[in-house]
Amino acid sequence: MVDTNTGIERGTVPVARLRALVSGRVLVPGDADYEEARTVYLGGMDQRPAVIVQPADAGDVARVVALAREDELPLAVKGGGHSMFCLNDGGIVLDTSSLRDLDIDPETRTAWAGAGLNAGEYSKAAAEHGLVTGFGDTGSVGIGGITVGGGIGYLVRKYGLTVDDLLAAEVVTADGRLLQVDAEHEPDLFWAIRGGGGNFGVVTRLNFRLHELGTVTGGLLLLPATPEVVAGFVEAAENAPEELSTIANVMPSPPMPFVPEELHGTPIVLAILVYAGEGEAAEAALAPFRGLAAPIADMIQAMPFPGVYPPEEEGFHPVAAARSLFTDSFGVDDAKLVLEQIASSSAAMPAVQLRVLGGAMARVPADATAFAHRDRKILINVAAMYQEPEEAELHTRWADELTAALQKGVPGVYVNFLAEDSEARIREAYPAGTWERLRAVKRAYDPTNLFRRNSNIPPADEPR
CATH class of the missing domain: 3.40.462.20 (Vanillyl-alcohol Oxidase; Chain A, domain 3)
Known part of the structure; x- marks a missing residue:
């Protein structure tokens, strides 16, 4: 059967090869936890991925991305599951909710956090030190997904957007590289992931500024x-x-x-x-x-x-x-x-x-x-x-x-x-100059548009 959305033959995902490549869990239809893994926040979503990978670390993510690129397989990224783009039919879903490490440094008021944590989990841990980072209005939203889009929540007027407190991130790009990006390293990519969504890679860890706020x-x-x-x-x-x-x-x-x-x-x-x-x-x-x-x-x-x-x-x-x-x-x-x-x-x-x-x-x-x-x-x-x-x-x-x-x-x-x-209104999300700069970053880091299961910023003009 051919997926009418992608034109790709379902069942062609090399499951055995994936299981040999990664240390994390590889779930397929019929596995005990498959149904739970494809359950998301929004109703009305019933896509059935051929495989859901719950990576053990960023290395697993890189290997899955490389395989999807080489075999030209549809790829979606799921964190907290609040996005309508986090599943697909017949392809690979990277379920980053398994990336849950959190290292809070109260002295420097910074934290490195796995992209699979949700806002409530991060906030509860930070509150133990009297510290906060602002995310959105829902505790179950994944911090990776909300951050790359901007982050407008309960502290937006006091501390700004979530991306205003993002100091650095680890990103797996379409060629399978794991990059640490910040203002000095890959600055164009760092600029793009602060509002450009999931168009440029898979964010695996994020480095946030924390603010003192006990109550x-x-x-x-x-x-x-x-x-x-x-x-x-x-x-x-x-x-x-x-x-x-x-x-x-x-x-x-x-x-x-x-x-x-x-x-x-x-x-x-x-x-x-x-x-x-x-x-x-x-x-x-x-x-x-x-x-x-x-x-x-x-x-x-x-x-x-x-x-x-x-x-x-x-x-x-x-x-x-x-x-x-x-x-x-x-x-x-x-x-x-x-x-x-x-x-x-x-x-x-x-x-x-x-x-x-x-x-x-x-x-x-x-x-x-x-x-x-x-x-x-x-x-x-x-x-x-x-x-x-x-x-x-x-x-x-x-x-x-x-x-x-x-x-x-x-x-x-x-x-x-x-x-x-999304497809009809994506240009409204960015002023003209921002849009063209994002397109340039997309061409540099994802020229084949591997990361297209999102509010997509295409690297090139679509054929008419």
């Missing part, structure tokens, strides 16, 4: 959603001190136990706020949000940083039509549109997420990293979660139309949040 003040704040409250939340976030980063989800209220039953299904702002610190300064920063309306629930408290990652429901694999955009303004009229569109959606759970940016992220020069949207004010995610596959087109159209309206004709998208619109 944060944060948690869940639920407010009734009116146009004035939603727009007011964005305005308050823009005016907040840089120590405060926020994520606000505008959505119908789920039947949560701390929400009165009569409010279930009514529009709410489900926000997570994180202030890097505690005490009076934190309370002063949070007061404008609490003053927008009488809170439905207020669970904000002082806690160690890992406490900001909400508990995740076991077995939860959402299927959603999701789109992302940057915008530079969001007012009452935008809030009215969002609430109207959420009310009109027939999805099981429609939602619009608002992340106000700025602060430390915006002070880094746009050309310092491949992530170049430093001046954009707000990151918005539009999502419609649904259950029936035949509903996909309806909800995708809803997400596309709302995204276009909120984008207001100014392109821009966060590469880590591209989904099935």
Whole structure:
């Protein structure tokens, strides 16, 4: 049988040769742990790789990459499993979640971390020393995947993007070399992996800067959603001190136990706020949000940083039509549109997420990293979660139309949040100069586009 996506004959992956080459685990359909290894965060993904390799070390990664290149086999890279690109049909999947070493140096406030660790695991270990590195908003996301796309999370206004704290990395390139890259060694590659995604190699270890932060003040704040409250939340976030980063989800209220039953299904702002610190300064920063309306629930408290990652429901694999955009303004009229569109959606759970940016992220020069949207004010995610596959087109159209309206004709998208619109919108993730520089790095390090199972940056123009 031929894979219709790749044109490559399934079953041609040389499993015995792979097992002889690597020290780690090589899983094929029928093996005890194969099904678990191909399970990912997102629902609706049912690809069946011919083989899943869980490497023992970077040497294993290099040997697998070399084999995939030589035999022209499809290759995907899986870490935390949050990407829609982390599996394939009939090819090889490198499951880097097996690369889990972590060496924290409290004296220099740096850490070398295996790319297969997730954000929660890394953060919990760092917190034992009163230290943090900012990642995203979910503890189970793999640190390798989120980092190479940028990293926008609960500390973005205080400390910047995750890539702003990346000091060095070990990368296996398409020719099977293991390179240590930093500002002085392979500087073009180091620039590219800070925002260019998985286009240039497999990251096996990362060297991060850590910040002293023992306690944060944060948690869940639920407010009734009116146009004035939603727009007011964005305005308050823009005016907040840089120590405060926020994520606000505008959505119908789920039947949560701390929400009165009569409010279930009514529009709410489900926000997570994180202030890097505690005490009076934190309370002063949070007061404008609490003053927008009488809170439905207020669970904000002082806690160690890992406490900001909400508990995740076991077995939860959402299927959603999701789109992302940057915008530079969001007012009452935008809030009215969002609430109207959420009310009109027939999805099981429609939602619009608002992340106000700025602060430390915006002070880094746009050309310092491949992530170049430093001046954009707000990151918005539009999502419609649904259950029936035949509903996909309806909800995708809803997400596309709302995204276009909120984008207001100014392109821009966060590469880590591209989904099935990736091929059509990849250019929006990078300004023209950044795009051409990334293409040049791609030609130098992956001229045959081995690493194409991603939001792809091709080394050459596609044939028309």
